[in-house]
Amino acid sequence: MEVIEQISLLRNRLAAYRQEHKQTQIGYVPTMGYLHDGHASLLRRAKEQTGLVVLSIFVNPLQFGPNEDFEKYPRDTERDLQLAEAAGVDIVFLPSVAEMYPKPTQTTVSVKGITSRLCGASRPGHFDGVATVVSKLFNIVQPDKAFFGLKDAQQIAVITQMVEDLNMPVEIVPCPTLREADGLALSSRNVYLSAEERSQAVVLSQSLAAAEAFISEHQHFTSEELVEAVKVHIRKATLGEIDYVEALAFPSLEPFTSIDTVTEKRIIVALAVKFSKARLIDNQIFPIRK
Amino acid sequence: MEVIEQISLLRNRLAAYRQEHKQTQIGYVPTMGYLHDGHASLLRRAKEQTGLVVLSIFVNPLQFGPNEDFEKYPRDTERDLQLAEAAGVDIVFLPSVAEMYPKPTQTTVSVKGITSRLCGASRPGHFDGVATVVSKLFNIVQPDKAFFGLKDAQQIAVITQMVEDLNMPVEIVPCPTLREADGLALSSRNVYLSAEERSQAVVLSQSLAAAEAFISEHQHFTSEELVEAVKVHIRKATLGEIDYVEALAFPSLEPFTSIDTVTEKRIIVALAVKFSKARLIDNQIFPIRK
Incomplete structure (x- = not known):
C-alpha cells in the first residue's frame, strides 16, 4: 500500500497505472478518516469491483460550519492506515489542507433543491462544501467508480445529482449502512x-x-x-x-x-x-x- | 471529420481513441458556432499542439439572460462544418439543448470575485452559465488541452480560476484575438x-x-x-x-x-x-x- 500526500504525485502514479492497465477500473472511496467497519465495507466492495482502490482521508474544512466540530473531528491516521491495508487498499491519498486549498477557493459547486432539506437545513453551506471538495477529489483521482455509504443518504443524493448534471465520468455506487449488534449505525x-x-x-x-x-x-x-x-x-x-x-x-x-x-x-x-x-x-x- | 450529436457516442469514440493512442493528447475548442477566422485560429493551434481536435458547437441557453439574444444568436451549422473541416477538426460535437440539459440542472458552478466585474456586472448569471456548461463539456470530452480566445479575456480568467480551484485535469491555452484589417476584433x-x-x-x-x-x-x-x-x-x-x-x-x-x-x-x-x-x-x- 502506498501513501501519497501530493496531488501531482498521485496524478503521476494513477496515469502510469492507467497506461499499464488499460482495461482495469479505478475504484475510489473518499473519507474524512477515523475509519470504522462501515468504511472497510466500502473498501472491500471497491476491491471486488475494481482493479485499483484509492482511499482518500481528508477532513474538509469547507463542509464544516463556523460552530461545528472541524478542529475536534476525531483523527487517527495510524489506525486508519492499518484498517486500509487490511481492507486491500492500494493507494491512500492523504493531502494536507494547504495541498487541497493552497489559496481560498473562488469556485463553488452548488446543488439546489436536494440540499435545502434534512442536514442541508440544519447545516447551511455544508453540501456546497461537500459538492466542491468531491468535485476536486474526482478531478484529482478520476475514478471509474466511487463508493459512498447510504448512511449519508442525502450526500449520495447530492453527489448523484451533481454527477448527472455535470456529466462527470464516474459511476456512484451506494453501499448499505453497517450497524452495531444493537442496530446503531457505525459512525x-x-x-x-x-x-x-x-x-x-x-x-x-x-x-x-x-x-x-x-x-x-x-x-x-x-x-x-x-x-x-x-x-x-x-x-x-x-x-x-x-x-x-x-x-x-x-x-x-x-x-x-x-x-x-x-x-x-x-x-x-x-x-x-x-x-x-x-x-x-x-x-x-x-x-x-x- | 466526424459529426457526433450524442454524449454517449462521443464518449465511446474518445475512449476508443485513447485506448489506441496512449501518448497522444486530445485538444478541445468549445464554441457557440457561427465560426469565423478567430475560431479557425484556435482550431489550427489545437491541431499543432494535439493529436485529435474536438470542436463543440453549442449555444448554451444557461449563459444568456432573459432579455439577451439566445433565440436570435446567429447560427449556420453547414458553414461551420465547412470551416471546421478546412481547419483540420477531427470530431465535431453538436449536441441539442435536450442532450445537454435533459432536465433543468440543479447544479451550478460559480466563480466569485472575477465574475463580479466587466461583463459579469453587465450580465448577471452569465459566468455561472459559462462555468457550468464548460464543466459539463470538459467532463464529456476530457481534453488534455482546451483553447480559448483572449477576446473573451474574462471568460479565460474565470475558466482558469475554476480549473485551478477544482483541480480539473486540463490545460487552458489562451490564444490571441484575431482582427479585421482595420483592427475590429472578429466576433x-x-x-x-x-x-x-x-x-x-x-x-x-x-x-x-x-x-x-x-x-x-x-x-x-x-x-x-x-x-x-x-x-x-x-x-x-x-x-x-x-x-x-x-x-x-x-x-x-x-x-x-x-x-x-x-x-x-x-x-x-x-x-x-x-x-x-x-x-x-x-x-x-x-x-x-x-
Whole structure:
C-alpha cells in the first residue's frame, strides 16, 4: 500500500497505472478518516469491483460550519492506515489542507433543491462544501467508480445529482449502512457518546424499524403520520434531542403529503438526533407498494 | 471529420481513441458556432499542439439572460462544418439543448470575485452559465488541452480560476484575438452591425491603441486616468454607447487605483460598447514596467 500526500504525485502514479492497465477500473472511496467497519465495507466492495482502490482521508474544512466540530473531528491516521491495508487498499491519498486549498477557493459547486432539506437545513453551506471538495477529489483521482455509504443518504443524493448534471465520468455506487449488534449505525462520531447516551442511541435504528412496521401496516398514510410514528420512538431517548425527522421521496428528496401522490418508487425516512457532543444521523429507504 | 450529436457516442469514440493512442493528447475548442477566422485560429493551434481536435458547437441557453439574444444568436451549422473541416477538426460535437440539459440542472458552478466585474456586472448569471456548461463539456470530452480566445479575456480568467480551484485535469491555452484589417476584433456578433456602425466599430481597437500609447508615455498613472484616455476615443463613435471600460490587474481582475500598487505583472484594459443590435467587447493585456 502506498501513501501519497501530493496531488501531482498521485496524478503521476494513477496515469502510469492507467497506461499499464488499460482495461482495469479505478475504484475510489473518499473519507474524512477515523475509519470504522462501515468504511472497510466500502473498501472491500471497491476491491471486488475494481482493479485499483484509492482511499482518500481528508477532513474538509469547507463542509464544516463556523460552530461545528472541524478542529475536534476525531483523527487517527495510524489506525486508519492499518484498517486500509487490511481492507486491500492500494493507494491512500492523504493531502494536507494547504495541498487541497493552497489559496481560498473562488469556485463553488452548488446543488439546489436536494440540499435545502434534512442536514442541508440544519447545516447551511455544508453540501456546497461537500459538492466542491468531491468535485476536486474526482478531478484529482478520476475514478471509474466511487463508493459512498447510504448512511449519508442525502450526500449520495447530492453527489448523484451533481454527477448527472455535470456529466462527470464516474459511476456512484451506494453501499448499505453497517450497524452495531444493537442496530446503531457505525459512525466516526459515535466516539463522542457517553456510555448512557450510547445505550440510548439505539432509538435511532429502532425508530426506523418502527417506520418499517408502520409502512407495512398501512396502505395509505401521510408523511406527517409516518414521521410521528418515528418520533414516538426517538423520544424514548431522554438524553437525545430530535434535530429533524423527515419522510421524503427518494432520490429526489422532494416532500410529499399523502404517500399516494409520490411518483417515485421509493421513499426515505431520515433523522438526526443531537446528544451532548454528537449529532447522529440515520435513515432507511423503503420501496412503495402501488 | 466526424459529426457526433450524442454524449454517449462521443464518449465511446474518445475512449476508443485513447485506448489506441496512449501518448497522444486530445485538444478541445468549445464554441457557440457561427465560426469565423478567430475560431479557425484556435482550431489550427489545437491541431499543432494535439493529436485529435474536438470542436463543440453549442449555444448554451444557461449563459444568456432573459432579455439577451439566445433565440436570435446567429447560427449556420453547414458553414461551420465547412470551416471546421478546412481547419483540420477531427470530431465535431453538436449536441441539442435536450442532450445537454435533459432536465433543468440543479447544479451550478460559480466563480466569485472575477465574475463580479466587466461583463459579469453587465450580465448577471452569465459566468455561472459559462462555468457550468464548460464543466459539463470538459467532463464529456476530457481534453488534455482546451483553447480559448483572449477576446473573451474574462471568460479565460474565470475558466482558469475554476480549473485551478477544482483541480480539473486540463490545460487552458489562451490564444490571441484575431482582427479585421482595420483592427475590429472578429466576433460572431459583428454581423449585427449596420454599415455605418461597422465603420465606427473601429473605435474599440483604436481606443486600446490609445491605452497602449498612454501606458508607454506615463510611468505613474491611476486606473481612472487610463480609463478616461480610452473613453475619449470610444466617444468618437456617435452610434455606440459605452457599457463599460475598466483597467484591472490581470489575471486576478482585481481593481487598482494607482498602477504603482499592482502586485501582478500585467494589467488588462477591457471594454464593451453597445450598438443598436450588437454589444461588442474587446481588450488588451499590457505588461507592467517596474
